[in-house]
Amino acid sequence: MDNGESSYRRFLAGDDSGMAELVREYRDGLLLYLRSYTANFSTAEDCVQDTFIKLAVKKPKFNGKSSFKTWLYTIGRNIAADHIRRDRRSRNVSLDDYSTLSDETDLEQSYLMTEQKINLRHAMCRLREDYQQVLYLTYFEGFSNEEAAKITGRSRKQIENLLYNARKALKTELEKEGFSYENI
Structure with a gap:
């Protein structure tokens, strides 16, 4: 395609x-x-x-x-x-x-068909906006780090750093709700 x-x-x-x-x-x-x-x-x-x-x-x-x-x-x-x-x-x-x-x-x-994705989305909504954006672009839309960088106007390295911090923040948020981060 x-x-x-x-x-x-x-x-x-x-x-x-x-x-x-x-x-x-x-x-x-x-x-x-x-x-x-x-x-x-x-x-x-x-x-x-x-x-x-x-x-x-x-x-x-x-x-x-x-x-x-x-x-x-x-x-x-x-x-x-x-x-x-x-x-x-x-x-x-x-x-x-x-x-x-x-x-x-x-x-x-x-x-977002499954309950797990809905819960994930709600947890993402509680994150900082830049974390939400980079997680959404890379995981929900399947953009590469380079493509996400072009879309957001950032460098690839900034996207990588944002993704790292966003994943940590998401893991913390999901653990507060009792979800296992590894299963997502």
């Missing part, structure tokens, strides 16, 4: 089903990653939507220097970073502070 590149090329050539395939394939994973980046489910949804809109409208060139998925997640992270900067400048009161979204747990439960 080419990781979405052929679907994107078909879309650029005029086949709209290529974009539909990309959205179907990457929407949920990108949403969960951006949720860990933004710490807000509805903001992450907006950023995912903006990511696919950018692909559809601006049609940026994929140069093949990384995998298509790495390139797409990098675009999503950059859009999320822009959104966070804009939000900080114009923030009055967030509606998310006053309401809960039931969609968040529904999406997580459908995407």
